[in-house]
Amino acid sequence: MQRHDSAAVAVDRLVVRYPNTQRPVLDIPHWQVEHGQHVFLYGPSGSGKSTLLSVLAGILPASEGEVTVLGQPLGELSSRQCDRFRARHIGMVFQQHNLIPYLSVRDNVLLAAQFADQSRTETLSMLTHLCERMQLPAELQERPAMTLSVGQRQRVAIIRALINRPSLLIADEPTSALDEENRERFMGLLMETLQQQGASMVFVSHDHQLAGHFSQQLDLRTLNQVEYDHVD
């Protein structure tokens, strides 16, 4: 099997079916994301965007084919190894940012950093640095996540995803709860931080106004050979 050590993501002959369903959701002959590339992935509701992100994150296994992330074929990992690989190398931000409401911002972030190879001191200094970059006042670190505004929580979710200096960031509609001004500011900060860290990103959104921030815009229908069910 061909290896793609030079790419951040490489997908070969990928087929994905959910359990108890015959028809695949994804059938992608080949797709590659280069290191440092930032991909804006779009497509109609039900076309398989979230499914593809789950496969890239190693949350959902490929039914057929090979998915290689940062040179590691995910199919070669046990589920425990896959969890560890994800925690160390992949940052994830979802629409539901899943912060633990009663834990402080700091503890929410430290929880995500527990699998990282960096020390607690390094993590805390990275947290301070990212709070500055994301324009979050330092005193917010002590506050329970539930006391933050939606925009602040979204920025904490990004900080949590970046705390382990991931090489790949996977984002599913992370800006959906933000107003236009906060969205633009959030995107600017995110892109700057990613560039600084040299990370790649696959970002799913329905909001085409954001597409200009990305090095590549990709309609999933051009990759996926499965006809999606129209629900719109």
Ligand SMILES: Nc1ncnc2c1ncn2[C@@H]1O[C@H](COP(=O)(O)OP(=O)(O)OP(=O)(O)O)[C@@H](O)[C@H]1O
């Ligand atoms: N757990 C599941 N079991 C069975 N089918 C599923 C499951 N999750 C998603 N699907 C189906 O897979 C297809 C793709 O869903 P997916 O959530 O990946 O689409 P999407 O492009 O992200 O949609 P949206 O833009 O609405 O979020 C849909 O037909 C959906 O019903």
